[in-house]
Amino acid sequence: MQEQSRTFAICSLKSNQSSIEDSETHYIRLLDDPTFEFISTYQLDTFEYACSVLSCSFSDDSNVYYGAGTAHVLPEENEPTKFSLLKTGKLRLIAEKETKGSVYSLNAFNGKLRLVSIKNPIVQVDAPEDGARELQSECGHHGHILALYVKTRGDFIVVGVLMINLLHEEGAIEERARDYNANWMSVVEILDDDIYLGAENNFSLLTVRKNSEGATDEERGCLEVAGEYHLGEFANRFRHGSLVMRLPDSDVGQMPTVIFGTVNGVIGVIASLPHEQYLFLEKLQSNLRKVIKGVGGLSHEQWRSFNNEKKVVDARNFLDGDLIESFLDLNRRKMDEVSKAMNVTVEELCKRVEELTRLH
Structure with a gap:
């Protein structure tokens, strides 16, 4: 999405079927924001696949661009690829740069195309030089197994690979900390300066915390697992934002929220709750488990337990909003039962x- 031009770009493909062989042609398409009508189409080369696209701008340049990451899929080559810079309006190529692997993720920040996540390194590129129309590499970081997802906040970079890595950029990009628990990440996001959210391929969510107060370099270099939760869906997108209009004078309007999307088409919201409200709702959730029985006798605690190939642990520091909201659907007798256990009136619980339902 590009606010300046009121357009958005998508990666698409067209199957070409013939009696000889099947092939695909990949495109970057520009659509009008209000009407969804096609404005312009940029056709990629033969055997070139579109992997990522984003809107970006550069320092000392009033123009806005779309950056596209691609991969050339050729039988004789492992993973040659390139990054292209396209001009908004009628899509045309401004500059391109060969890379060593597929450009899976792009991130624009502070007047630069801050990060390009490719097979091994994390690379930062600057604007094309005047006249040369060539993207300039500034710095990079190597050593990742497969860097697929990148998010930034200030000078910090969070990378999703076999684990969550925290990098810092100040002239050069250096690793500051990592989560040493192996999880194949499917998407990552930064909640605040110290807490990072991730989803992994066993349909679970986790949060890790930067240990800035660690006494040794080893302790500060380890991201601590803060929360774990089985979502039951393969999440592949996180976006800061809300699905509803927020009133600035309401308490709910001040809660940071992240929207998630899954491969099955599920859209949900993850909200960062104040500690006092979290404790209250955690107690409510615990009491609801006693009056609401799962289908077939399935235990709610067991279902929401974080699990992967190496461990199964109880969910922590996450709440099930669907379970909590089901309180409003209980009959009066069960509401009274929960109210008595909570020592709070039914009206107050409702x-x-x-208030929680207004988050989405």
Whole structure:
């Protein structure tokens, strides 16, 4: 999405079927924001696949661009690839740069195409030089097994690979910390300066915390697991934002939220709750488990337990919003049962739960 031109770009493909062989042609397409009508199409080369696209701009340049990461899929080559810079309006090529692997993720920040995530290194590129129309590499970081997902906040970079890595850029890009628990990440996001959110391929969510107060370099270099939760869906997109209009004077409007999307088409919201509200809702969730039984007797605690090939642990520091909101659907007798256990009136519980529903 590009606010300046009120357009958005997508990667698409067209199958070409013939009696001889099947092939695909890949495109970057520019669509009008209000009408979704096609404005312009940029056709990629034969055997060139589109992997990623984003809107970006550069320092000392009033123009806005779309950057596209691609891969040339050829039988005789492992993974040759390139990054292209396209001009908004009628899509045309401005500059391109060969890379050593597929450009899986792009990130624009502070007037640069801050990060390009490719097979091994994390690379930062600057604008094309005047007249040369060549993207200039500034710095990089190597040593990742497969860098697929990149997010930035200030000078910090979070990379999703076999684990979550925290990098810092100040002239050069250096690793500051990592989560040593192996999880194949499917998407990552930065919640705040110290907490990072990730989803992994066993349909679970986790959060890790930067240990800035560690006494030794070894402790500070380890990201601590703060929360674990089985979502039951393969999440592949995180975006800061909300699905509803937020009123600035409401408490709910001040809560940071992240929207997630899954491969099955599920859209959900993850909210960062104040500690006091979290404790209250955690107690409510615990009491609801006693009156709401799972289908077939399935235990809610067991279902939401974080699990992968190496471990199964109880969910922590996550709440099930669907379970909590189901309080509003209980009959009066069960509401009274929960109310008595909570030592809070039914009316107050309804009010608190309804506040939670306004997050989405």
